[in-house]
Amino acid sequence: MLRGLIWGILPNLSRRTGPWYSLNPKAAKRERFLSAKLLMASSTFICDTQPWKDLKAHVEDIKKTHLRDLMNDHERCKSMMLEFDGLDLDYSRQCANEHTMEKLFTLAEAAHLKQKINSMFNGEHINSTEDRPVLHVALRASRDEVICTDGKNVVPEVWKVLDKIRDFSDRIRSGSWVGATGKTLKDVIAVGIGGSYLGPLFVHTALQTNPEAAQCAKGRQLRFLANVDPIDAAKSISGFNPETTLVVVVSKTFTTAETMLNARTLREWITAALGPQAVAKHMVAVSTNLLLVEKFGIDPNNAFAFWDWVGGRYSVCSAVGVLPLSLQYGFSVVEKFLKGANSIDRHFHSAPFEKNIPVLLGLLSVWNSTFLGYPARAILPYSQALEKFAPHIQQVSMESNGKGVSIDGVPLPFEAGEIDFGEPGTNGQHSFYQLIHQGRVVPCDFIGVVKSQQSVYLKGEIVSNHDELMSNFFAQPDALAYGKTPEQLRSEKVPEHLIPHKTFSGNRPSFCLLLPFLNAYNIGQLLAIYEHRIAVEGFIWGINSFDQWGVELGKSLASQVRKQLNASRTKGEAIEGFNFSTMALLTKYLEAKSP
């Protein structure tokens, strides 16, 4: 009741009053914090609402019908297929019927999903623990779109940076910007970790085999350096010449220990070969912290900004991804990627829930994990070019929704978040599919591509290589859904003692998402679908999907260990302040390894 009132009043209030609090910045901050908190807050948990309880009760109903029987209802299947902008989503292999869908839409209403989506697009400070808006959608807005936060349209700033990237990458690629010894910079190492790495790596891996993009990248190499393991640094420079290499240091905060050490390591590699003045020509940065960029020794003119309203894991469409990818493929290819993401943003913002791909995926994911009790999700692209998609989504999903408290900070009485993992098909089939067919139930996302990036048809084969791949894409969801009964096995004369081993229970849910092709545009679409799907889940669970306090504790403990290692090695100081186990391990490590 109270929440309904708040939802009803707040949008009107903010429209009518405008930013009155801008007169007093402190009051403004507090006001923003409170209003976002109120907007996102759940005065009761979503699990206390009637729609949640109805869904709980509905679980028993749906369990009575096997998926193979649900699949016999053609009208149902037809209603669970959706086409948008060249993409096809088939969710008929979900353990759900029309009643499930109705109840999920009612739950979405109870969770104020529509208002929360609008709050995100309206630039409200929905990341309340950091008092920030969440505006990655502005990164791919077209020039004429208006996306405001705190009374300011951010789209012109976004395009200012994009234009700077276009200009810089054109100069590097054309050879008008050269290195310290006058040579063209044909190789790029992007140094960054987590959100400053995984998204760009996924997109790069997907574009690498696209004929149009590959043509644009001819003669150039893009590598990533993420892990602080010295092996990764050695690999990143192996075969590269500092004279022809540009290093892009990518860090939102410019404080991340691993990235900064790797950046110093590559700075040393460059200056040892070319002298300290070479940094100006061979190192650039992407960050929100331009002061620290300058302190590091990178010319602020060679820094590409983004904003604190872009979460690290949502930053691939900022300079974090756009700069390295433009250097490799040219800005016009990357612009298509942004356009693909923008197409999904508009769809997500405006399509009715029954026809809204991220909303349907998000609601059914909540259904699978929270109500049916399947906590994991397998991401299975039948495309080798998408081999880095699951690692990227692992971060987006698990860092976003791996939370134990509600947005108000109250412990959740239910589990939020999902365990994401995946591998491209068919490789995964020879790895963990045994478990998903006969062991635990793991809802699967099958992602297929209609037209391959490569066309191979060997003489004498009955299908092309891509058809072979796709035969598996089409077969696996049905194998999971239908299973195989003992009766079927008996009719095949399978010996009785093997029947339990060869039986497949089936009734295992999956989505099929079919992309027409794998080009920059479709890759952008795919990215945005998953980003929004994950937001939908967080909105329903009533958590803050946009902070990540859970990564802090390990970082601060590592800093204590770092200090100890330094003190022991340089001053021979005894190990102290750790528990018995860590002390014993540290002693072994220090005894065995010379620095």
Ligand code: F6P
């Ligand atoms: O440790 C997790 C994290 O904070 C991520 O959220 C972020 O993407 C990553 O580290 C890198 O942070 P930065 O871009 O500030 O170096």
